[in-house]
Amino acid sequence: MNPFLKDVAKDLVAKFGQNLQDCAIVFNNKRPTAYLQKHLADIYQKPFWSPSFYTVSEFFAEATPLKIADHYTQFFALYDCYIQLLKNEGIEKLPSIAKFHNIARIILGDFSQIDNDLVDANRLFTELEDIAVINQQFDFLTAEQKAFLSQFWQSYSEGKFKKQQELFIRMWHRMPLLYNEFHQQLKTKDFITMARLYKNIGEGTNEIDFTAKYTGKKLVFIGFNALSKAEAKAFKRWQDEDKAIFYFDTDSYYLEDEMQESGLFLRRNLKQIGLINQLSNETGFIKTSPRAVNVFKVQGQTAQAKIVNELLAKEKELILNNQAITSTAIILADESLLIPLMQTIPSTIEDKKIDVNITMGFGLANSSLYGLADLWLTVQSELSAKKTIKYQTAEAFLSHPLTGISEIMRPKIIDALIKEQLAEIPYQRLTRQGGLLAKFFEPID
Structure with missing residues (x-):
């Protein structure tokens, strides 16, 4: 069994030969680039002109002269637009920027999903009480979703609104205005959101025809799975224009079985959208390749990471024999275990570095x-309330690895505080120690 990217490299060389430098290779993220470059180098066995490598976001950014707005640019633009809408409504009590932050995250997420899925915002933000209207305008919803949407809006028309309902309706009515004003304000400042750019590309309204030079199937998309509607529409158009080809990592085990969720998006890409996989969809390594599954009983989450060092005995032997390790992966179900795992794996074995x-x-x-x-x-919050620090807070500071307190001083200070038997410590008791303690526990005005 060859790795997926090795098969991709072989096929690319067979298709383009020495003209691969004319291609643009697009991944969903940066991680696979180095591996594909290595496979290409192993095949060519000589210097060659590399193709251009992009993430999909980097590639789509070529379609506009505008700058991509980051989260904070979007947040402040949204806040300005929202405050202006409230002023236009004659509302005097305006939310602070701090209180607006939580709801802004939700609104920005909704706006992003609207654009990625090519939804008409003005149609979306309407009060839908008639199930016939829902069936007509939102035919992509399931029967259960349509029933829920109808019931949701009808509940607002049955009797007097509660205060929360009235606030919701007002917010709902503001959404189309806020959506349009938000994007317009960004554009006047030469910014655009990535989701709006996706929408423009999906609908073919982007300012720059950035794919013109890739006619002849020189636009290569590798390893994509779940696609937004904007991506799907753009990809299918480029394929039909003879610009793009696609490589999907498939296995017949989950591709052909409708019950296998692993193949859900791949089946959609291949069968519904109509994208063509340049590799065979008939491969079935999952069913045919023998494998051993071992389960280890451990106590607690951190112990899962700690046991990994014992399981890497074979890999350690390869390192000692100066052999490369290319087929071992450690997959964490809980990302918080990354630090315990890194502390478990040694950085060197007998002076040989582990990468x-x-x-x-x-x-x-x-x-x-x-x-x-x-x-x-937390310290500032406690100081503003009582001008004292809880013992647990002081101990947490003294034990923190970034405070730089020496192993000699730390137990001395903790022992002194314990002897004083203070549940809450006057901040002056800590600031008189000088150094970082004086700065850290000093109240701010």
Whole structure:
């Protein structure tokens, strides 16, 4: 069994030969690029001009002269538009930017989904009470979804609105105006959201014809699975225009069996959208390849990560024998186990370095830096209430790895606080220690 990307590399070389540099290869993310480059180099066995590699977001960004708005640019633009709408309605009590932040995340997510799925926002944000209208305008919904939508809106027309219902209706009425004003304000500042760009590309209204140079099936999309409606429409159009070809990682085990959820989006791509896989869809390695499954009993979440070091004995032997490890993957169901796992795997074995390729994000909320910042906010909250610090908060600071307190000083300070038997410590008791403690526990104005 060859790796998927190796089969892709062989097929690309067979199709394009020495003209591969004229192609654009698009992945869903950056991770596979290095592997495909390695397979291409192994096949060519000589220097060659590399094709251009893109993530799908990078490639789509070529379709506009506007800048892609990041989350905070979108947030502040949305807040300005929302406040202006409230002022136009004569509302005097305006929400602060802090209170608006949580609802802004929901609104921005909804706007993004509207654009990615090519939904008409003005039609969406209407009060639908007639089931006939729902059936006509939203034929893509299931019967259960249509019934729920009809019941939802009818419940608002049965009797007097409650206060929460009235607020919801007002917000619902603002949505089409807010949606249009939000995108217009971004455009006046030379910005566009990635989702709106997807919509423009899907509908063929993007400013730049960025795919013109790829006629002759030189636009290569590899490894895609779930597609938004905008992506699906654009991909099918480019395929019909003889610009794009597609490589899907399929296996007959889940592709042919309708009950297998793993093949849901691939079946949709191949059968409903009509995209053509350049590789065979008949391969069936899952059913035919022998494999052993071992289950280990451990106590607790962290122990799952700790046992990994014992399971890598074969890989350690390969490292000691200067052999490359290319077929071992560690898959975590819980991303919070990444740090315990990295602490478990040694960085070297007998002076031989171990290179680990981490292909998952590390959330800021899991970092020590975030923990220290959150602890400082807790300190300021306690100081604003009583001008004292809880013992548990002080201990958490002293034990934090980024505070830089030495192993000699830490137990001395903790022992002194324990002897004083204070559940709540006056902040001056801590600031007089000087250094970082003075800065960390000093109240802000």
